[in-house]
Amino acid sequence: MNKTELVNSIAEKTGITKIKAKNVTDAFIETIIESLKKGNKVTLVGFGTFSVVKRHPRNGVNPRTGKKIHIPGKKVAKFKIGAELTKL
Numbered sequence: 001m002n003k004t005e006l007v008n009s010i011a012e013k014t015g016i017t018k019i020k021a022k023n024v025t026d027a028f029i030e031t032i033i034e035s036l037k038k039g040n041k042v043t044l045v046g047f048g049t050f051s052v053v054k055r056h057p058r059n060g061v062n063p064r065t066g067k068k069i070h071i072p073g074k075k076v077a078k079f080k081i082g083a084e085l086t087k088l
Helices: 003-014 018-037
Strands: 040-042 048-055 058-061 066-070 073-082
Touching: 003 018, 018 040, 018 048
Parallel strands: none
Antiparallel strands: 040 048, 048 073, 058 066
16 A cells, blocks of 8 residues: 555545545654654554664675675664554
């Protein structure tokens, strides 16, 4: 399912217009991103938890040349699956 299909499904299930469903979906995504940028977790009980984790710098190998390279550390988004999704 892509974003358009998600918006259409939300509109159909809630009885609101597709434009309103798109606005709600966009606001939901923006709210999660803003919260993660602040370093907060977003927990949706039964669905899962979005969080930010820091990856430490490490050494790697370029698979084409075999040369060792340095991979810098960075922050990445993480999603931990909730109890309801584990039952699939």
